[in-house]
Amino acid sequence: MLRFPARSVSVAEISRRDLGLLGLILLLAGGLNFFSLAQNGYGNTYYAAAVKSMLLSWSNFFFVSFDLAGFVNVDKPPVGLWFQTLSTRIFGYSGFSLILPQALAGVISVALLFFLVRKAGGTTAGLIAAALLAVSPINLMVNRSNILESQVVLTLLLATWALLRALERQSFGWILCSGLLLGIGFNIKGLEAWLIVPVLLLTYLSGLPLAWWVRFRHLALMLLLMLALSLTWVLTVDLFPASQRPYVDSTLTNSELDLMFNYNGLQRLLGEPSYGGTPQVVKHYKGELGPVRLFQPQLGGQVSWFLPLALVGLVTLVWKSGWLEWRQSWKRRSLLPSQYMLLLWGGWVLTVGGFFSVAHRFNEYYLAVLAPAICAMAGWGAVALWQDSTRKGGRGWLLLIAFAATGLEQLNIINNYPDWNSWQLPLLIGICVGGVLLLATTRTLLPRRETSRRFCRYSKIINAAVGIPLLIVPLWWSSVSFTSDNEGEFPLSGPTPHQQGNYIVPPPDPQLLTYLKTYANRDRFLLATSGIEEAAAVLLATDRPVMALGGFSGYTPILTPTTLAARVANGEVHFFLIPSSNLTESQTSALYTLDPNIWFITSYTNALTHWVSDTCQPVAPEQWQTDPQFLALQLYYCAS
Numbered sequence: 297m298l299r300f301p302a303r304s305v306s307v308a309e310i311s312r313r314d315l316g317l318l319g320l321i322l323l324l325a326g327g328l329n330f331f332s333l334a335q336n337g338y339g340n341t342y343y344a345a346a347v348k349s350m351l352l353s354w355s356n357f358f359f360v361s362f363d364l365a366g367f368v369n370v371d372k373p374p375v376g377l378w379f380q381t382l383s384t385r386i387f388g389y390s391g392f393s394l395i396l397p398q399a400l401a402g403v404i405s406v407a408l409l410f411f412l413v414r415k416a417g418g419t420t421a422g423l424i425a426a427a428l429l430a431v432s433p434i435n436l437m438v439n440r441s442n443i444l445e446s447q448v449v450l451t452l453l454l455a456t457w458a459l460l461r462a463l464e465r466q467s468f469g470w471i472l473c474s475g476l477l478l479g480i481g482f483n484i485k486g487l488e489a490w491l492i493v494p495v496l497l498l499t500y501l502s503g504l505p506l507a508w509w510v511r512f513r514h515l516a517l518m519l520l521l522m523l524a525l526s527l528t529w530v531l532t533v534d535l536f537p538a539s540q541r542p543y544v545d546s547t548l549t550n551s552e553l554d555l556m557f558n559y560n561g562l563q564r565l566l567g568e569p570s571y572g573g574t575p576q577v578v579k580h581y582k583g584e585l586g587p588v589r590l591f592q593p594q595l596g597g598q599v600s601w602f603l604p605l606a607l608v609g610l611v612t613l614v615w616k617s618g619w620l621e622w623r624q625s626w627k628r629r630s631l632l633p634s635q636y637m638l639l640l641w642g643g644w645v646l647t648v649g650g651f652f653s654v655a656h657r658f659n660e661y662y663l664a665v666l667a668p669a670i671c672a673m674a675g676w677g678a679v680a681l682w683q684d685s686t687r688k689g690g691r692g693w694l695l696l697i698a699f700a701a702t703g704l705e706q707l708n709i710i711n712n713y714p715d716w717n718s719w720q721l722p723l724l725i726g727i728c729v730g731g732v733l734l735l736a737t738t739r740t741l742l743p744r745r746e747t748s749r750r751f752c753r754y755s756k757i758i759n760a761a762v763g764i765p766l767l768i769v770p771l772w773w774s775s776v777s778f779t780s781d782n783e784g785e786f787p788l789s790g791p792t793p794h795q796q797g798n799y800i801v802p803p804p805d806p807q808l809l810t811y812l813k814t815y816a817n818r819d820r821f822l823l824a825t826s827g828i829e830e831a832a833a834v835l836l837a838t839d840r841p842v843m844a845l846g847g848f849s850g851y852t853p854i855l856t857p858t859t860l861a862a863r864v865a866n867g868e869v870h871f872f873l874i875p876s877s878n879l880t881e882s883q884t885s886a887l888y889t890l891d892p893n894i895w896f897i898t899s900y901t902n903a904l905t906h907w908v909s910d911t912c913q914p915v916a917p918e919q920w921q922t923d924p925q926f927l928a929l930q931l932y933y934c935a936s
Contacts (some may be wrong), residue, residue: 314419318410321423325406325430329399331778334392337648339442340785341801341832343377344394346370347442348836350381351389357381359533360850361542363831365820365841371546371848374529376444376484391442398446402439405446406430408453408930409668415460416637417676424542425675432661432667432768433774433789434598441787444485445664448526451481452492453668456640459496463636465505468514471500475518479525486560488665491651493522496644503636505628530556543854545847567656578758582660590655591705593712597790599663601709601770602674603649609677610642612694616680641676644669678763685738696735699763703728706769716791720769727765734758801829804837808931811920812871813838815933821869825852826905830873830929843869845904857907864934868876872912872932874905908932 310318331626338344342362349364350357356366360374370377381398387393406426414422429435455477462470474496481489497515504511530552533541545546547554583592590600617635625631631639648666652658681695694927707724710717738758776791785801812834816822824843825831831844846852846859863869912934920931 310419314423317423318407318426321410321426321430322403322407324427325403328430328436328774329402332439333392333395333399337391337800338439338836339391339787341836342785342828343380343442343444344368344391345832345835346377347380347384347394348389349840351384352375355541358541359902362545362844363542363835363841364839365843366542367821367841367843368545368847368852368854369542371544371559372444373483373486373556376447378697379447380442384717394442394709395440398441398443399439400437401446401450405435405450405453405668408450408457409672412453412457412674413641413672414458416634416641416672416680421676421679423675425671425677427451427767428602428671428674429668431670431771431774432599433601433770433910434664435667436774437787437789438446438661438664441661443661443787445661448481448485448489449664449668451477451484452665454488455481455496456492458844459500460637460640462514463500463633465649466504466506469519471498471518472521475520475522476525479522482522482526483529486556487564488560488662491648491665492644495640495647497638498643499640502631502639503633505630508629518531527553543847543852545852546849548853564658565651565655582658585654585656587653588669590649591708593709595652595660595663596705597712598660598775598788599667599670601706602702602766602771603670604705605698606645606670606673606677608694608698608701609673609681610638610645612677612680612684612698613638614642616684641669641672645673653779660788661786669886680849685735696732699766700732703731706766708770710773713791720772724769727768732767740759801833803832804833805920805922807922808873808920809837811836811915811931816871819868819870822871824869824872826872826874826902846902851902855904857903860904860907861911865936867936870936871936872934874908874932875927876928876930908934 346360346362346369348363350934351366353361353366355361356364357378358374359366360369360372360377362368362370369807376397380394382934383396384390384393387396409429410422410426412422413425435446435449455474458474458477462474463468465867478489478493478496487534497519500515501511502712504514533544533552544552544555546559583589583594589598590596598604617638621632622635625635645666648669652663652666677698681698685695703724707721707728710720710724735758773791774789775787812822820841821843823831823834823837824845825834826845827850828844828848831842834840835842845855847854909930909932912932915931915933919931
């Protein structure tokens, strides 16, 4: 039977030793999150450019406009970027101030997870969970970037804390507070914040010892508040006339509702449709869909370092709670605190993990919302496994199984990177073999007196000596976050982020900027580009409006050739930077005579860029580009 404290324990009741250990873990988290933080540059330039635009206009701030002229907004809700804008307003616009809110959120999340897990498994379990989250590769990476996942994780943990307070105190106010926080989470990253809502609802429904109609009434009002707060900004934007606000990026309908529930909703699960309605292939390979997807190296290297320990711990805790206890709770029509805690953290792991096991389109850093639950179950499960290892019975061998499975998963991850694991692989093999032998020997020599204090003390030392080395390789794996190579559009944890799909947007050519400032200085838009990366780079370098013709995805129908021609005729924009593959045959021949070494590549084309290449004149590369030898883009001038 699981034991659970009957009431919440205040910080003052935690021993000095445990508070000291928590302080060391928080120092570790702070050091890992803030070490050389400024070297990561602006991180994701799409978000960085939006924050710069939001600083210069209240309209841009409210609508989260990507560009200074309010042409198109970003494809995310506003609250996370509002926090970044506030940080840059206080500390000045820089990469450090953009990333600061995420780094702080990461440290606070570690502390909060300690107190949440401590409610379920005790102080030791809380300390283990906090330590695992502090060194978790995926969380460390997002904490050191301007990606919004760190803010989402903190908001979800706060919503969980409020829900547990509601159960402990049977308080209607606290469950409303949980709904309020979930609504804020939606306004940070959309439906990603709702992934744990079913688990929270089931936990509250099964854990509140009141009449069923009271439980359902509480949850109905909580959901109503959550929905109202979640959709207030979305509906407000949609109610504005389209001519008075930026176009909603990544949508065909110019609607925030469409963005939240289609592009950032169903398409994440089912895949992104093409113009013909057929789902496209996933942009970055993330492993085969199915129940073992998270154990494959593509995603396992981000979040699954301690997943086997968490799953074995979950099985152990369910087994340990006993069928009779669950049956009695069912008769009482409410679960014990230990049981609804198990439902909460185990359900979080299985629900969110199940989503990412079958989802077609998502970025790897989205997995950060799974990490707190894995760390919680691993910490709680490790304590339960150790307790069982000091007693006779079948459950006593589960600690060895958990250790071996965790070691094998880490071996599976790093074995996929032969250029990196020169010493890590032999070290991990030695740790696994030595640990299994030591645990097996300890289990075999279990004394007849199961309550032997000396044996328990020695067993605790042995288990710590075996388990702590399993942190070495994940922490070393995360060390890439301390290098400048970790900055980029889609940051990944691991030794070779660029080979995994991440890339850094290069700064614009200084000669291009000089040319544009000379000839386009009076235009409303300094430049129009076909890609969001080129637009963000020029915007960040010049603080001038840049038009991203197709938005982030490239296919957003913000303009038609007719409306683009009208903007050119009105003198809003004259220069276009588009892929060289849009050149007509005669234009290609003309440029080729200027420089036979020009390399033209195939790139994305659409009606707008074809209109530009068919209507406007290419600018000779030597006028705007320092090194035209490997030209992938071409600058055009369109007369009014």
